[in-house]
Amino acid sequence: MAFDGPQNRDPSLYHLVSDDGSIAVLEWRPSKDYRTKFEIPSRSLPGFWQDMRQDYSDLPLSGVAELDAIINGDAPFIGKGDDGLVFDLGDGRVVKLYSTVPYHADNQWHRTPEKAAQRGMDEFNAHQALAGVACVPDIEAFQHAGRTWLVKPKLETTETPTQEQYDAVAECLRQIHRAGWSVNDRIEVGLDANGDPFIFDLGKATPGADQRMREDDRDHLAWWPARDTVVTDRSLAMTTEDLEAKAAHSVEMARGWLDPDYPKACWPEVEEALALTKAAALRVMRERGPKASKPLRKLHDDLKRDYEAICG
Numbered sequence: 001m002a003f004d005g006p007q008n009r010d011p012s013l014y015h016l017v018s019d020d021g022s023i024a025v026l027e028w029r030p031s032k033d034y035r036t037k038f039e040i041p042s043r044s045l046p047g048f049w050q051d052m053r054q055d056y057s058d059l060p061l062s063g064v065a066e067l068d069a070i071i072n073g074d075a076p077f078i079g080k081g082d083d084g085l086v087f088d089l090g091d092g093r094v095v096k097l098y099s100t101v102p103y104h105a106d107n108q109w110h111r112t113p114e115k116a117a118q119r120g121m122d123e124f125n126a127h128q129a130l131a132g133v134a135c136v137p138d139i140e141a142f143q144h145a146g147r148t149w150l151v152k153p154k155l156e157t158t159e160t161p162t163q164e165q166y167d168a169v170a171e172c173l174r175q176i177h178r179a180g181w182s183v184n185d186r187i188e189v190g191l192d193a194n195g196d197p198f199i200f201d202l203g204k205a206t207p208g209a210d211q212r213m214r215e216d217d218r219d220h221l222a223w224w225p226a227r228d229t230v231v232t233d234r235s236l237a238m239t240t241e242d243l244e245a246k247a248a249h250s251v252e253m254a255r256g257w258l259d260p261d262y263p264k265a266c267w268p269e270v271e272e273a274l275a276l277t278k279a280a281a282l283r284v285m286r287e288r289g290p291k292a293s294k295p296l297r298k299l300h301d302d303l304k305r306d307y308e309a310i311c312g
C-alpha cells in the first residue's frame, strides 16, 4: 500500500495516510527508546487527537450546559478507563465521554467513532434495564458530535468500604443477576455523599448472563476494592514464565503511552503494568529468591518513578 506521508502532526506522533484516505498508520514515539505503531481508520483521527489531549474545543457547542462545559475546557478531566474519559462538572456530577483511544497501544484496529458511541449507549441501556437496583445510579445520555456523553452522579472512589457497604453491593449484584444481567468487568464502586454505594461502570454489562459470568462477577466482587489483589489472583492461573512475559509486555505497552505531552492518556495501562510486575516479582521472589526477582522489581520501580514524574 502506498502512503502520501509522513505528515508530522505532533512532535511524538506521526501518521501516514493511505492513498484512498481510509487507513492511517500512527507511529507513536514518546521517547527515543520506545515506539509503537498501529493502524486506525483515518476518519477516526480527529476524535483520536481530541481524546489524547482531552481537548474538545474543535467541537461545535451543543447547547447542553453539561457537554459544553467539556467543550469549553471548564470541566477538569478526572479519570480514564478503557472506554471512557471522565470529567468533573464540579456540581456533584461527572460526564463520561466515550473515547476512541484504544486501551492497548498495540490494538491494530482501535474502535471507530461509531463503535465508541454505540458502547456509550450500551452502558446507558444497561442503566435503564437495571433501574430498579439500588446500586445502579440514574444517569442521562446525550448524543452530540457523533459521540455519546453520559452524565452521572459523582462518587467517592478512593475510600475503603465498610462491611455494610460491601454487603449492600453484594445484594445489588444478586439483583443484577436475577434480572438476567452480568457486570462482566471489574466491579467499580463509589460512595455518594450519604455513604450509599453505587456501581458506576456498567460499560460492559450484558444481558443473557450465564452461570460462568455470574461466577466471574462474584469473583470480582470478592476482591473489590483492591486492584493489586485482583491482578495477583488472576496471575495465579498463569505459569511463572507466562506471568513474567506478560508483565514485561505490559511494561512495554505502558511505556508506549507514557508521554509528558499526554500525561493522562497512560493511566490504565500503567496501573495494569505496575500491578502485573509487582505480582510477577513477588512470585519469582518466592520461587527463585530475591536476586532472581531483581530485574522485575527494577522494571516496576523505574516505571513507577517515571509514571509519578509524568502523571504526578
Ligand SMILES: Nc1ncnc2c1ncn2[C@@H]1O[C@H](COP(=O)(O)OP(=O)(O)O)[C@@H](O)[C@H]1O
Binding pocket: 078, 079, 080, 081, 082, 083, 084, 085, 086, 094, 096, 152, 153, 154, 155, 156, 157, 188, 190, 200, 201, 202, 203
Ligand atoms: N461517577 C464517578 N465519580 C467519580 N469518579 C468516576 C466516576 N465514574 C468514573 N470515574 C473515574 O473515571 C475512571 C474511568 O471511568 P469508567 O466509568 O470506569 O470508564 P471505563 O468504562 O473506561 O472503564 C474510573 O476508574 C474513576 O476513577
Ligand SMILES: [Mg+2]
Binding pocket: 081, 082, 188, 201
Ligand atoms: Mg472502568
